Structure formats: structure tokens, C-alpha cells
Amino acid sequence: MEYFEIVEHVPDKSGKGFLIAAIDFKDPKFIRVLASEEPKAYTNIAVNGNRAYFGEKEIGTVVDRKDSSQVKVSTDYDIKYTGGYSLDGKTVYLDEHFPKILRVEGKEISTEESIGLHHELPEKWLSDLGYEYPHAHEIATGIEKKYVESKGVTWKGYCTEVDKNLRLVYRNTLEKSPPSLDLAPYLYCRDREALKEIRESK
Structure with a gap:
């Protein structure tokens, strides 16, 4: 038996029930379930x-299932927002200058796991299902938070270390952007300078 945390449910367009989106943040894994009843008091689904x-x-x-087993994490490129993903969702990007390991409160946190597989990847899954970027980003941040806290560090301590490096990465001039980078986050944020820099560095 597998257990997933429900992140959203909506009435199914066919009128046959409810479409439930749920995530196992540890691996991570994502499912959608066509259910005959609304979750109501339930926060998890087995x-x-x-x-x-x-x-x-x-x-x-279960009508849809995704996991990280077929996804590659690449640290070979410059990524303006530190993390990103390919258009086809098969590659997650982490900026080559961003630390692969963060030392937080005496513990080591892999950023390929925390940012790459537990934020960027779920964000891409949700975006591909039609979630608007802010909503997908919010849910993905919650997944990243759960993962980090499961490693025994506080979210505040983790964010302090991440933010130090985020600012440094954003200030860097891009030299090598991935040709298949999904630009949806930049387009939503209307970050024209970043978009120009990305397009000129491919």
C-alpha cells in the first residue's frame, strides 16, 4: 500500500465524481485519482x-501516475532562477554554481533532492496539468518544506542558506542556458531582463 497527501480535489468534468491530485513528498511521486466521493475530512489517500x-x-x-525515476537532474547549465525544468519534463536543472550540498543546522541537505526533485519536478508536473504558475509554485514549495523538515532541519534555517546563494546566482551573467528550458516561470513573472539573457546565452 502506498500513501499520498491530497493537494487538491475538483469535480470531474464528466460529472462522474472528483479528480484528486495527491503527492508522496518523500520520493517524490504524484498521482491523480478519479474518486466517487469528495475527500472532505480526509487529507491522505491510500x-x-x-x-x-x-x-x-x-x-x-488511479488515472495518472508520475515519479522521479525517469527524470535526470542536470547541473551543467546556468539557471537564472537557480532551478528549472525542460519542456518535456524529463530533465530538472540546477544552476551549476549553486552548492550541491547545503550545511544547515549541522546537517547536510542535497539541493539536487530538495530543490531539483522536491520543488522543480512537482512544479513541472502540476504546470503540465494546467495549474497556473503561482499555484504550482506554492504547492511545490510546500513539498520542498516537508522534505527538508523530514531531514531534521528547520525550514527557516534552510531558507536562510538557500537565499544567500539564490541572490548570488541571480546576479551572475548567464553564459550557458539549456536549449530546452521551460520559460513559463519567467514569462509569468514578466522578467524581461532574465528572458533576454536566457535567449542570448543558448
């Missing part, structure tokens, strides 16, 4: 194969 359950009650079927 899955066995393609069958989904609230508690012991079977309530629906």
Missing part, C-alpha cells in the same frame, strides 16, 4: 495498484 482508498473504503481509480 493506493494499492490502481485502486484508491479513504481508510479501508475503496473510492476510485
